[in-house]
Amino acid sequence: MQQLALIADIHGNMEALRTVAHDIKQRGITQIYCMGDMVGKGPQPGEVIDWCRQNCAVVLLGNHEDYMLQGTYFYPHVLEEIGKERLDWLATLPLIHKMWISGRRVCLLHGRPVAPLTGPFLTEQAIETMFKAVEEKDDLLDWVGYADIHRQIKCDFSAGSGKTLFNIGSVGSNYSEPLCSYTILKGELHSKEKSAFSFEYITLPYDNVATAKLAQKSTWLPNKDDYLYEVLTGKYFLNRPHEKTAYWLKLLEEKEK
Numbered sequence: 001m002q003q004l005a006l007i008a009d010i011h012g013n014m015e016a017l018r019t020v021a022h023d024i025k026q027r028g029i030t031q032i033y034c035m036g037d038m039v040g041k042g043p044q045p046g047e048v049i050d051w052c053r054q055n056c057a058v059v060l061l062g063n064h065e066d067y068m069l070q071g072t073y074f075y076p077h078v079l080e081e082i083g084k085e086r087l088d089w090l091a092t093l094p095l096i097h098k099m100w101i102s103g104r105r106v107c108l109l110h111g112r113p114v115a116p117l118t119g120p121f122l123t124e125q126a127i128e129t130m131f132k133a134v135e136e137k138d139d140l141l142d143w144v145g146y147a148d149i150h151r152q153i154k155c156d157f158s159a160g161s162g163k164t165l166f167n168i169g170s171v172g173s174n175y176s177e178p179l180c181s182y183t184i185l186k187g188e189l190h191s192k193e194k195s196a197f198s199f200e201y202i203t204l205p206y207d208n209v210a211t212a213k214l215a216q217k218s219t220w221l222p223n224k225d226d227y228l229y230e231v232l233t234g235k236y237f238l239n240r241p242h243e244k245t246a247y248w249l250k251l252l253e254e255k256e257k
C-alpha cells in the first residue's frame with residue numbers, strides 16, 4: 001500500500017504549508033501531489049512555489065496561477081515578487097492528472113480553469129459537470145478529486161454508479177475553520193486491480209496569527225483586509241463585513257494577549 005498526500009489552495013501561506021508538510025512527513029508519506037493555487041491571497045507565493053517544485057511529484061495549475069499567466073492579473077508587484085523564472089515554470093504545469101489506484105480510475109484537477117465552478121456544489125448537475133469536464137468516452141472515471149472551493153466535501157454521483165466526487169480542502173485558506181486541511185489516499189498506485197483503498201481527511205491547527213502578521217507587514221501584498229479576514233476567521237472574504245483594517249489589527253493584538 002502506498003500513501004499519497006493531496007494538497008492545494010496554499011495561497012502563499014508558508015506557515016500552513018510547513019504544518020501540513022510536517023504532518024505528512026510524520027506519517028511517513030513521501031508522495032505529495034499539489035493540485036494548484038500555490039499563489040494569490042497570501043504573503044509568501046515564491047516560497048510556496050519553490051517548496052512544491054522541490055517536494056511534489058505532481059503539480060497542477062490552479063485558477064490563481066492561470067490569472068497571473070493570462071495577463072488578467074492587475075497586481076504587478078505580486079508578479080515582480082514571484083519573478084519571471086517561477087512564472088515560466090508555472091506556465092509548464094498540466095491542468096489534470098489521471099491515475100489508477102487500487103482498481104479505481106481517478107482524475108485530479110484544481111477545478112477552474114478546467115471546469116466552471118458555480119455553486120451550489122452538491123447538486124447532481126454540479127457533480128456531473130465536474131465529471132464531464134475530464135471524462136473521456138474510452139476512459140471512464142470512478143473518482144474525481146478537485147480543490148478550488150476550500151472546503152472538504154465527498155459525495156457519490158447518483159446512487160449505485162460507484163462514481164465519487166471529492167474536494168481535498170485547502171492548506172492555506174480553509175473556508176470552515178481557520179485551520180489547514182489536506183487529504184490522504186492509501187492504496188496500490190498504478191494498479192488496475194481492485195484492492196484495499198482508503199481515503200482520509202486531515203485538519204490541523206497552525207499559527208494563523210503568524211501568517212496574518214507577515215501579510216500585514218508585506219510591502220507588496222494587495223487586498224490585505226480580505227486576506228486577514230480569511231486567515232483569522234476561516235471564512236470567504238466576499239462574505240466579509242466591511243470593517244476597516246484597524247478592526248483586524250485589533251483582532252490580531254487581542255489574539256496576542
Ligand SMILES: [Mn+2]
Nearest residue numbers: 009037148149
Ligand atoms: Mn483557491
